[in-house]
Amino acid sequence: MNRFEEIREKxxxxxxxxxxxxxxxxxAAGTRVRKGMQELKNxxxxxxxxxxxxxNA
Structure with a gap:
């Protein structure tokens, strides 16, 4: 669940x-939104x- 919390916080x-x-x-806020969304995607x-x-394991 740690990963889920990371997404929620972001x-x-x-x-x-x-x-x-x-x-x-x-x-400038739009640029920050785009950057944050890219981080969420990753x-x-x-x-x-x-x-x-x-x-698969």
Whole structure:
């Protein structure tokens, strides 16, 4: 469950930047959102690989 907590914390940490970008049009916040989403994508991929390895073991 540690990985799940990492994803949850990352999503929550991006909430303010999402609001700044979508509600206020802050372009720098958009850059931070994109970076955070890329990190989430990488984390999700690592989880997928880990699950597949455990499943096949």
């Amino acid at each position: 999503v929550l940490s991006l909430e303010g930047d999402f609001q700044k970008f979508y509600d206020k049009g802050n372009q 984390l999700a991929q690592n989880i997928r690989v880990e699950v597949q390895e455990k499943k």
